[in-house]
Amino acid sequence: MDEIIRRRIHFYGWVQGVGFRYRARHGASLYGATGWVRNESDGTVTMEIQGTEEQIDQVLQAIQRGRYIEITGMETTRLPVDPDERGFHTH
DSSP states (O other): OOOOEEEEEEEEEEOSSSSHHHHHHHHHHHHTOEEEEEEOTTSOEEEEEEEOHHHHHHHHHHHHTOSSOEEEEEEEEEEOOOTTOOSEEEO
16 A cells, blocks of 8 residues: 655645535545645645645646646645544535
């Protein structure tokens, strides 16, 4: 089995008001990742996502397929895995 990892990703660009959080939640559900996503007051979006490298990549690809979403930058931090987390939530 592939290693489970957790990442905090901060997204920059045209990422609010364009279905970003919906696509993140839908992609996580589809590919079996857990975590959360929220809009920040500065117009960016923060997401913590947990799963295999492949699951996280698939969720990111699903987000980027969003019609109006334009990610111009991402900052990624690796975090400790949360063994008790279930599901993916929008804040």
